[in-house]
Structures are given as structure tokens and as C-alpha cells.
Amino acid sequence: MVADTSIRTVRFRIRRQDAPDGPPRWELFDVPVATGANVISCLQWIAANPTTVDGKKTTPIIFDAGCLEEVCGACTMVINGKVRQSCSCLVDAYAPHDGNILTLEPMTKFPVVRDLMVDRARLFSSLTQIKAWIPIDGTYDLGPGPQDTPMGQQVRYKLSECMSCGCCLEACPQYNIEHDESKWETAFIGAHAISQARLFNDHSTGKVLSDDRLEALMGKGGVSDCGNAQNCVEVCPKDIPLTESIAAIGRAITVHSIKRFFSGT
Amino acid sequence: MPQNRRVIVVGGGLAGLAASLRVAEAGFVVDLFSLVPVKRSHSVCAQGGINACNEVARQQGYSEYEHFDETIYGGDFLAHQPPVYEMAHWAPRIIDLLDRMGVPFNRTAEGQRDLRLFGGSLYKRTHFAGATTGQQLLYALDEQVRRWETEDKVNKYEYWEFLAPVIDNNGSCKGIVAQDVRTMQIRAFRADAVVMCTGGCGMIFGKSTNSVMCTGAAASRCYQAGAWYANGEFIQVHPTAIPGADKLRLMSESARGEGGRLWVPRTKADKRKPGDIPEAERLYFLEEKYPKYGNIVPRDIATREIFDICVNQGLGVGGGNMVYLDLTHMGREYLEMKLGGILEIYRKFAGEDPIEVPMKIFPGVHYTMGGLWTQYTPKDDLHGIESGAPNSMMTNINGLFAFGEVNYQYHGANRLGANALLSCIFDGLFCGAGVNSYVSSHLYESATDLDQRIFDEPVAIEQAKIDRLVSASGDENPYQIGIELGVVMTKGNTVVKSAVPLEEALNNVQSLQERYTNLGLADTAMWTNQNLAYARALGDMLKLAEVLVQGSINRKESRGAHYRTDYPKRNDDDYLKTTVASFDIDSQRPQMRFEAVEIGLVPPRERTYGMVQQENKGEDQKASNPNAATATS
Numbered sequence: 001m002v003a004d005t006s007i008r009t010v011r012f013r014i015r016r017q018d019a020p021d022g023p024p025r026w027e028l029f030d031v032p033v034a035t036g037a038n039v040i041s042c043l044q045w046i047a048a049n050p051t052t053v054d055g056k057k058t059t060p061i062i063f064d065a066g067c068l069e070e071v072c073g074a075c076t077m078v079i080n081g082k083v084r085q086s087c088s089c090l091v092d093a094y095a096p097h098d099g100n101i102l103t104l105e106p107m108t109k110f111p112v113v114r115d116l117m118v119d120r121a122r123l124f125s126s127l128t129q130i131k132a133w134i135p136i137d138g139t140y141d142l143g144p145g146p147q148d149t150p151m152g153q154q155v156r157y158k159l160s161e162c163m164s165c166g167c168c169l170e171a172c173p174q175y176n177i178e179h180d181e182s183k184w185e186t187a188f189i190g191a192h193a194i195s196q197a198r199l200f201n202d203h204s205t206g207k208v209l210s211d212d213r214l215e216a217l218m219g220k221g222g223v224s225d226c227g228n229a230q231n232c233v234e235v236c237p238k239d240i241p242l243t244e245s246i247a248a249i250g251r252a253i254t255v256h257s258i259k260r261f262f263s264g265t
Numbered sequence: 266m267p268q269n270r271r272v273i274v275v276g277g278g279l280a281g282l283a284a285s286l287r288v289a290e291a292g293f294v295v296d297l298f299s300l301v302p303v304k305r306s307h308s309v310c311a312q313g314g315i316n317a318c319n320e321v322a323r324q325q326g327y328s329e330y331e332h333f334d335e336t337i338y339g340g341d342f343l344a345h346q347p348p349v350y351e352m353a354h355w356a357p358r359i360i361d362l363l364d365r366m367g368v369p370f371n372r373t374a375e376g377q378r379d380l381r382l383f384g385g386s387l388y389k390r391t392h393f394a395g396a397t398t399g400q401q402l403l404y405a406l407d408e409q410v411r412r413w414e415t416e417d418k419v420n421k422y423e424y425w426e427f428l429a430p431v432i433d434n435n436g437s438c439k440g441i442v443a444q445d446v447r448t449m450q451i452r453a454f455r456a457d458a459v460v461m462c463t464g465g466c467g468m469i470f471g472k473s474t475n476s477v478m479c480t481g482a483a484a485s486r487c488y489q490a491g492a493w494y495a496n497g498e499f500i501q502v503h504p505t506a507i508p509g510a511d512k513l514r515l516m517s518e519s520a521r522g523e524g525g526r527l528w529v530p531r532t533k534a535d536k537r538k539p540g541d542i543p544e545a546e547r548l549y550f551l552e553e554k555y556p557k558y559g560n561i562v563p564r565d566i567a568t569r570e571i572f573d574i575c576v577n578q579g580l581g582v583g584g585g586n587m588v589y590l591d592l593t594h595m596g597r598e599y600l601e602m603k604l605g606g607i608l609e610i611y612r613k614f615a616g617e618d619p620i621e622v623p624m625k626i627f628p629g630v631h632y633t634m635g636g637l638w639t640q641y642t643p644k645d646d647l648h649g650i651e652s653g654a655p656n657s658m659m660t661n662i663n664g665l666f667a668f669g670e671v672n673y674q675y676h677g678a679n680r681l682g683a684n685a686l687l688s689c690i691f692d693g694l695f696c697g698a699g700v701n702s703y704v705s706s707h708l709y710e711s712a713t714d715l716d717q718r719i720f721d722e723p724v725a726i727e728q729a730k731i732d733r734l735v736s737a738s739g740d741e742n743p744y745q746i747g748i749e750l751g752v753v754m755t756k757g758n759t760v761v762k763s764a765v766p767l768e769e770a771l772n773n774v775q776s777l778q779e780r781y782t783n784l785g786l787a788d789t790a791m792w793t794n795q796n797l798a799y800a801r802a803l804g805d806m807l808k809l810a811e812v813l814v815q816g817s818i819n820r821k822e823s824r825g826a827h828y829r830t831d832y833p834k835r836n837d838d839d840y841l842k843t844t845v846a847s848f849d850i851d852s853q854r855p856q857m858r859f860e861a862v863e864i865g866l867v868p869p870r871e872r873t874y875g876m877v878q879q880e881n882k883g884e885d886q887k888a889s890n891p892n893a894a895t896a897t898s
Contacts, residue, residue: 018790018792019792034510036509036510036614036615036616037510037511038509038510038511038614040511041509041510041511044511044744047744047796048742048744048745048748050787050788057787058787059787059788059790059796060744060787060788060795060796062793062795064301065477066301066305066306066307066309066476066477066478067305067307067309067310067476068476068477068511068512068514069310069512069514069515069610069614070610070613071309071310071397071400071606071610072301072304072305072306072309072310072476073304073305074301074302074305087511088613088614090614090616113447113793114447114792114793117793120302124302124304124411127408127411128411128414128415131412132408132411133408133409133411133412134365134366134367134405134408134409135412136362136365136366136409138290139286139287139290139362139694141358141361141362142361142362142365143361144360144361144364144365144378145361145364145365145366145367147372147376147377148369148372148376149372149376150371150372150373150374150376152372153369153370153371153372154602156367156369157369157371157394157395157401160369160394160401160404161397161400161606163304163305163309163400164302164304200367203367205365205367206367
């Protein structure tokens with residue numbers, strides 16, 4: 001083990017919900033925690049020992065998880081009021097003192113499936129809406145792609161690290177839960193998709209679809225719905241320059257609108 | 266072309282997405298099943314890069330043939346050679362394709378794709394996107410599949426779990442039974458071919474570098490349905506992982522490829538801080554023993570040396586099971602640009618900055634070389650395999666294919682770093698063409714015309730299975746059994762094996778199987794019940810664990826990742842063979858046999874990697890270009 005393994009008990013307060021239509025309830029667990037432990041390992045411990053502080057038998061907590069190294073985005077939840085991945089959340093950082101409580105809640109901008117698991121389908125649907133892909137001619141061998149400068153690669157790589165976790169949406173005051181799928185295209189799309197549009201518009205093949213992406217982000221639910229709270233960039237676990245992306249796409253839309261005005265389309 | 270033919274792909278990692286693209290592009294409809302949204306598949310965890318011959322290396326004497334030879338040598342000659350030959354020759358085209366898809370590969374000052382050094386090679390032939398290459402490749406394929414989705418050529422079934430293949434009266438696979446893990450609905454899906462792309466089985470070992478869904482349950486379900494499982498005893502233990510309470514986090518081989526050095530203090534349990542220990546008092550154990558390859562010997566060798574230093578010699582840092590992986594002699598800016606992603610992981614989970622302080626690492630279970638047994642059609646001269654052959658990576662069950670990590674091909678007894686991403690995408694693209702041939706040409710009736718009863722029966726079996734689990738009133742907790750299985754397997758069947766501990770492990774697995782029959786579930790709800798899904802997977806993991814251990818017992822030699830102290834030498838006369846396990850329904854146990862390996866291109870030679878005093882004269886000459894490692898940026 002990297003650190004010493006002195007064990008202490010930490011209380012977890014977890015918001016639970018058996019089904020999408022509720023009702024929510026709270027359950028408390030006392031979990032033995034070793035130095036350096038993360039929140040996921042505590043949820044795993046509860047799964048093997050599903051008993052609340054009152055000694056009541058309960059069910060293991062339902063939560064999404066994948067890589068456990070903060071690269072897949074699955075285990076995102078709200079911990080002590082802050083949205084983040086639970087795998088990279090070290091208990092010592094969030095509950096450093098005896099008596100501290102760790103509160104786990106599902107994200108609020110997506111429908112709850114059960115307990116801490118939410119349905120983030122809308123997030124992926126936004127990527128379709130902005131045509132988040134390079135329109136290649138097929139998978140046969142047609143030689144290399146376009147060259148890029150080291151600086152260009154660094155910018156695109158940073159944007160491309162977005163793991164569709166939804167932190168930027170949870171923190172955004174303009175992004176709201178929407179159960180009705182038919183309204184997804186006109187509700188605010190959020191920072192992640194705007195930033196992805198920038199990623200693909202920056203690519204010399206990807207920019208072929210640039211106008212389509214800008215059109216998708218011009219109307220209701222697009223860039224102009226951003227209230228500039230800048231919460232997105234604060235909570236992004238990958239430090240993606242989301243506000244820069246919003247500004248860049250905003251400028252591109254202005255240019256695009258002027259061109260469109262003069263070409264009369 | 267019969268346009269009403271459908272293909273099911275199970276698993277949405279690199280292999281599954283690449284296969285989906287190839288099949289959709291040919292005009293067939295793909296139903297793509299995944300336990301998780303495909304963008305969250307385990308391929309995201311791959312860090313270091315993807316290997317391919319490139320122009321710089323070529324001008325230094327490297328070639329596709331060398332890449333092929335390295336892979337065979339790295340795998341200790343256990344891999345069938347024709348598919349590896351084909352893969353190595355396809356690799357440069359795959360890099361070009363990914364480049365066209367917009368993967369942000371690192372660039373040189375001139376704008377060319379940058380290259381890095383990786384284990385098992387003296388040439389820079391690894392292409393990379395920071396230290397999250399797998400993530401970047403997966404995203405590129407995910408984006409292309411999303412595009413096909415808008416054209417209704419791919420239907421995604423995310424949060425669906427594969428439960429069983431559906432096999433018709435002629436013994437051909439005609440679909441699958443799957444369950445929506447949220448609504449818990451179980452139903453059958455028809456298809457003319459099914460491609461398993463379900464990855465490895467690291468979770469059988471409890472803690473590993475794998476994602477939580479890498480249980481091996483899907484492979485086990487195919488095995489229990491009659492598919493053969495090959496080379497189960499070959500599990501790669503990665504030399505450098507960060508120990509953690511919930512998992513072992515990979516510290517990429519690229520850290521060593523970029524110049525990272527492994528060392529321990531020469532004095533046992535030295536109390537000094539690493540920075541206070543002078544050069545002369547540090548033991549750079551790989552560099553001393555393997556001067557030619559140094560820190561970039563293949564993984565199985567590095568793992569055993571770390572194990573030896575810590576467990577046998579007691580020289581681990583602070584007397585514990587860890588060694589230093591040191592990057593502190595290198596520049597901050599260089600490291601951030603080349604390795605930023607993995608440095609961040611270490612900072613987040615270990616709480617120290619690896620640019621300032623050496624990392625503390627220990628080996629962890631990482632990759633499943635074995636997997637479902639598959640076929641191929643070799644070219645007449647064995648130099649490659651036939652493109653579009655309908656049996657390309659098809660299991661022994663007609664119409665059931667296995668691509669990517671769940672396929673046992675390519676890596677033999679030990680996988681070389683940065684060859685996994687390659688083999689996954691190669692399977693999807695190259696062997697995907699074989700799937701297209703199979704569904705265009707196969708002789709039996711189309712899945713759409715089959716009698717509904719063929720599909721209803723396996724659904725009823727799966728329904729009965731979960732009814733049994735939910736109503737069981739035993740007192741065993743599945744998570745507890747899972748933890749114990751991990752301990753048993755890690756202890757007896759990983760880095761160092763021998764007869765007695767292996768027999769013990771087999772007995773322990775069997776007694777866990779016994780206890781499994783006495784499960785009681787804390788959660789019996791019929792809505793998003795992960796407790797139930799885990800319990801069901803655990804039963805399949807226990808069946809597969811037995812295959813892994815039995816394979817280790819039967820193979821009385823040491824080869825690649827399989828190292829036995831009681832048989833420390835490779836024995837080509839008796840064991841240059843593939844282990845093949847088939848499930849015996851009556852005994853519920855594996856039946857094992859050996860099968861010949863196709864070694865027609867490169868004759869087996871001793872595998873020393875230029876170890877001091879064991880260097881075999883005349884060997885390795887062609888790989889000893891002293892300039893190659895430093896010639897590119």
C-alpha cells in the first residue's frame with residue numbers, strides 16, 4: 001500500500017430512490033475507511049455489508065462505475081454538494097476529521113434511474129445534434145490524415161479529453177432537467193457539446209460540417225442561452241477550457257450569421 | 266447481397282466499435298449491445314499507445330516483419346503466426362485511418378506523428394495521444410459509430426447485458442439472449458452472426474487494472490454454451506500499477522518508454538527519502554540485468570524481476586511490496602506534454618507529484634491473453650491470413666465470432682505493450698470483413714425465418730436462472746465470495762505458480778462454487794438490480810476461474826506470463842501447444858486438451874532479451890541497432 005492503513009469510521013449519508021418516480025429517502029452507513037480510500041471503495045464495502053447505522057438490513061447502493069481512474073466518466077455524482085467522479089474522491093479530503101459526514105446524491109439534471117444512477121442519454125444525444133464526428137470517406141486505406149502542428153494537437157487533445165461525464169451540466173444554472181425527449185433540441189445544450197463542436201470545427205476535415213454545427217448552436221438552446229456563470233469550467237475534472245470554447249463558437253456564429261445575411265441564405 | 270441480414274456485436278470497446286463500422290459500411294444492420302454507454306468502455310483505460318511500423322523506424326532497419334517477429338518473440342512463440350503477420354502488416358494502415366478520423370496523435374515540430382519507445386522493441390514504433398491513447402482511439406470510433414446511428418445502420422442497446430448465445434438446430438449461432446439492466450426485461454434478439462467483443466476477465470482476480478465490467482462473464486457464457494476457451498492460464502500481470510483499495514491503477518509502460526527508471530535502495534528497508542539516496546546506493550535492477558533493453562524489457566520479465574526484488578530479496582521500498590518508478594530526472598514540461606494524463610492519475614490517487622517524487626508501484630493483473638478459441642484461413646505460404654474469409658476469428662460455433670481481448674489470438678504467452686489497441690482494431694476491421702462474407706454467403710436459413718421456439722427456450726432458461734437467484738434464501742453474500750475468489754486467484758495463479766498452490770487454488774475455487782449454491786441476495790427488486798446482475802456474473806466467473814487454474818496446472822513448463830517454479834524452463838517439445846478447454850455439461854467441469862501452434866514462419870528461439878550472462882550468441886542481432894532508440898524526437 002502506498003500510505004499507512006490506519007482504519008477509522010466515516011459516516012456516509014446517501015440519498016436513495018428505488019425507482020424513477022421516487023420517493024427519495026436518506027440512509028446512513030458507518031464505513032471503516034483506510035487512509036487513501038476513495039468513495040467507490042466505500043460503496044463496495046456497503047455492497048458486501050448492506051446494513052445501516054440503525055442495524056437495519058438494506059440493499060446495496062445502485063451506482064454507475066467503470067474504469068475507477070477518472071477516465072470513463074461513469075461514476076459521476078454529487079458529493080458534499082459538489083459534482084465530481086466518486087472514484088477520484090478521496091475520503092480523507094472530503095471528511096478529514098472524525099465526525100465529518102460524507103453526503104452522496106445523484107446528479108439533479110438527469111432523471112434518476114435508481115439511487116445514485118441517473119440517465120444521461122440526453123448528453124449523448126447532444127453529440128449527435130452537433131454532428132460530433134469527422135466525415136471520413138470510409139474505413140479503407142486512403143493514406144494519412146491532415147498534418148497538425150504540436151500546438152494545434154495540444155489544443156485538440158485537451159478538448160478531446162471530454163469524457164461526457166456531465167459535471168459541466170450539473171453545475172450550469174441554465175441547464176435544466178428535461179424528461180421530454182422532444183424538447184431536448186430546444187433546451188440549453190450545455191458546455192460539453194459546444195466545446196465538442198469547437199473540437200471538430202478545428203479539424204481540417206471536420207470543418208466541412210462546420211456550418212451544420214453552428215446552425216445547430218445558433219437557435220434556441222444554443223450558445224446564446226449561456227448565462228456566463230462560468231461554473232462549467234470550475235467543475236470540469238479534465239480542466240477543459242469550456243468558457244474559451246463557448247466564446248470561440250459564439251464568435252464563429254457571429255461571423256457565420258453575417259456571411260449568411262450577405263449571401264441571402 | 267441479402268440486405269435483411271443483421272449482425273449483433275456484443276461489447277462497444279475498440280473491437281466492437283471497429284467491427285460495427287466495418288459491418289455497417291457493408292450495408293448490414295448492426296445491433297450493438299453494451300453493458301455501459303459505449304463511450305465508457307474499458308478501452309478508455311489504455312494509456313501508452315499503438316504500435317505500427319513507420320517511416321522513421323523503417324529507415325533505421327525496422328519493418329512490418331520486425332514488428333511481427335517482436336510480437337511472436339514477446340509472446341514466447343505461443344501465438345499462431347499467420348494472423349500476427351497479417352496484423353503487423355496492417356498496422357500502418359490502421360494508424361492512417363485513425364489519423365483521418367481525427368485522433369489527436371502527438372506531433373513533432375514538423376507536424377508529423379510523434380513516436381515513443383515501448384517494451385520489447387529497440388525502435389520507436391509506438392504512436393500515441395498523450396497518455397490516454399485508448400480513450401482517444403475509442404472516442405474516434407465512437408464518433409464514427411454515432412454517425413452510422415443517424416443513418417439507422419447501427420442500433421445501440423446500451424445498459425443491456427449479454428446472457429447467452431442462441432444456437433439453432435444446425436449448431437449455428439442465430440442471435441443472443443440479453444437483459445436490460447435497468448428495466449430487467451429479458452428477451453432474445455435475432456442475428457445472422459454474433460461478434461463477441463467483451464474484453465478480458467481481470468475482475469476474477471478481484472483487484473486488477475481492469476474496469477468493473479471486465480468480469481469475463483460473457484466469455485464464460487459462450488464457453489458454457491459450447492464455445493472453446495483457449496490459453497486461459499496466460500494472464501498478464503503489468504509490472505507497474507498503483508496499489509489502491511478498490512483497484513490497481515495502471516501506470517503506463519510509456520513512463521518507462523519515455524525514460525522512467527525502476528530502482529530500489531541497495532540497503533534493505535532504507536528509511537531515507539528517495540531523493541536523499543545517492544546514485545551509487547540505488548539498485549537499477551532491470552538496467553543491471555538487461556543492459557540492452559533495460560527498463561523496457563517485456564512485461565512478464567519486468568513483473569517477475571519486481572516480484573523477485575520485493576518478495577524473494579526483501580529489497581522493496583520500506584521493506585514492503587513496492588519499487589520506485591522514477592521520472593524525477595526529467596523535465597517538467599516534457600513530462601506534462603508526453604505523460605500528462607497518467608501523472609494526473611498518480612497525483613489524484615496517491616497524492617504526490619511524480620515529477621517531484623518517484624512513484625511507488627507494484628505489479629497488477631492487467632490483460633487476458635487467453636480467450637475464446639478462434640479460427641482463421643492462412644494464406645498458402647502462411648504469410649498472413651485471407652482477407653474476408655468467413656471463418657475469420659470465428660469460434661468453433663458457426664456464426665459466433667470473437668474479436669479483441671476476448672479472442673485468444675495474436676499475443677501468445679505474453680502481450681507486448683501497445684499491441685492490444687492494434688489487435689482490437691485489426692480484428693474489428695480486418696475480420697469484420699469476414700463477418701460480412703459469412704452473413705452474405707452462409708448456407709443456412711436467415712435468422713428472421715427461424716422458428717420462434719428456438720428463441721423462446723433460452724429466454725425461459727435465463728428467466729428461470731434469475732428467478733432462482735432472487736428467491737434463494739441462503740446466507741452467502743455474492744460480493745463476499747467475489748472478494749475471496751480474487752484473493753484465491755491472485756495468490757495461486759498469477760506471477761509465480763507451482764503445483765501445490767495451484768491445486769490449492771483449484772480446491773478453493775471449487776469450494777467457492779459450492780458456497781455459491783447457497784447465495785442469498787440483499788436486493789430482490791425487479792428494477793435496476795446490480796446485486797442480481799453481479800451474483801449471476803459471479804457464477805460465470807467461478808466457472809471460468811476453474812479453466813484458468815486447470816490450464817496452469819496442466820502446463821508443466823514456464824512460458825511468457827506463465828511461470829512455474831517447479832518447471833522453470835520452456836519446454837517446446839511437450840508444450841509448444843495451445844491449451845483448449847471445453848465445458849462438459851454433465852460434470853460442469855472443463856475438459857482440457859492441447860493443440861498444435863502454427864509456427865511455420867519464425868522458428869522458436871530462446872527468449873533472453875540479452876540478459877547478462879545468458880546472451881545466446883547470434884541471437885537478437887537484427888534487433889540491435891544502437892541508434893534506433895534515440896534517433897527520433
